[in-house]
Amino acid sequence: MRILVVGAGATGGYFGALPARAGLDVTFLVRPRRAAALRERGLRITGLGTNITIAPKLVTADELAGPYDLVLFSVKSTALRQAIDDVAPAIGPETAIVPFLNGLAHIDALNARFGTRPVLGGVAMIVTALNDEGDIVRLAPMANLTLGEQDGGPSARVDAIHALLDGAGVEVHTSKDIVAEMWHKWAFITTVGALTCLMRGTVGDVTAVPGGAALGPAILAETAAVSAAAGYPVPAEKIAFTEELVTRSGSPFASSMYRDVVDGRPTEVEHLFGDLLDRARALSVETPLLDLATLHLRVHQHRTQAAK
Incomplete structure (x- = not known):
């Protein structure tokens, strides 16, 4: 099976490196600058006792020819x-595309094109980041994938992809309601993103001050309300997990979006927050805290774009 990984960043690089190291036919579609860095240093994963270096098979957009079996x-x-x-030249009649972005707008865009x-x-x-050398650094032990058909139900190709990646050392799961799983991750990621970006601090920073411990659960109530109104109520155990995470005293945890804000980089505000607010308005769900966090992030985005 020919596998194409679109992007070799903190997420794609990690989950592509494992099957490549296991000997599967994996190619990374990357930009020329990233290709040059990977050819010089290799694709490296460090942190938490991990020490992986591979010489990845690379292709740039002008070199891409397909089709691939799995993207x-x-x-x-x-x-x-x-x-x-x-990626269009890589997509054939039997290609399976598995996206791992957060939110749902990318599904709409991929559906519209393919x-x-x-x-x-x-x-x-997964909690990873790229360091200054372009290496992938693991920041937490969790690293797993979940996939499924958009319309749910059993799927021979999902089972085949699961078996392939599992055999290559990837922790992978399947779901008969992957859209619900995506909504639940969206609620989680926007909760922690809104909390840490709006307060410009880690969870521990927020909970250390009077009233701070109440903010995370209040934001979670809004994101969960949007998910429920869309038809995907967040299960009680996931609510409890997120509430504990955003109220943990002394926690160094912060979202990747927070790290982008602190480092002065652009964020995914429209994809994650703007789209969520559009859906909340369409569903008549009030989200005052998410509105404020989105405004804060949009101001940051404006400043980063103006500085270019």
């Missing part, structure tokens, strides 16, 4: 439109 789609939402154009049949749903649970 793992992992790019920042800000690069989504260009990545869809770039049709609903090739596109699966996917959720990545």
Whole structure:
């Protein structure tokens, strides 16, 4: 099976490196600058006792020829439109596309370009970052994928992809309601993103001050309300997990979006927050805290764009 990983960043690089190291036919579609860095240093994963280096098979958009059997789609939402154009030559009649972006707008975009049949749903649970050398650093032990058909139900191709990745050392799960899983991850990621970006601090920073411990659960109530109104209520155990995470005293946890804000980088505000607010308005769900966090992030986005 020919596998194409679109993007070799903190998420795509990690989940592509494992099957490549296991000997599967894996190619990374990357930009020329990233290709040059990977050819020089290799694709490296460090942190938490991990020490992986591979010499990845690379291709740039002008070199891409297909079709591929499996496309793992992992790019920042800000690069989504260009990545869809770039990957088009790799998509054939039997190609399966598994995206691992957060939110749902990318599913709409992929469906519009390639049709609903090739596109699966996917959720990545991983905490990684790129360091100054472009290496992938694991920041927490969790690293797993969940995938499934958009319309649910059993699927021979999902089972085949599961077996392939599982055999290559990837922790992978399947879901008969992947859209619900994506909504639940969306509620989680926007909760922790809104909390840490709005307060400009880690969970521990927020909970250390009077009233801070109440903010995370209040934001979670809004994100969960939007998910429930869309038809995907967040299970009680996931609510409890997120509430404990955002109220944990002394916790160093912060969202990747927070790290982008602190470092002065652009964020995925429209893909994650703007789209969620549009759906909340359409569903008549009030979200005052998410509105404030989105405004804060939009101001940051304006400043970063003006500085270019």
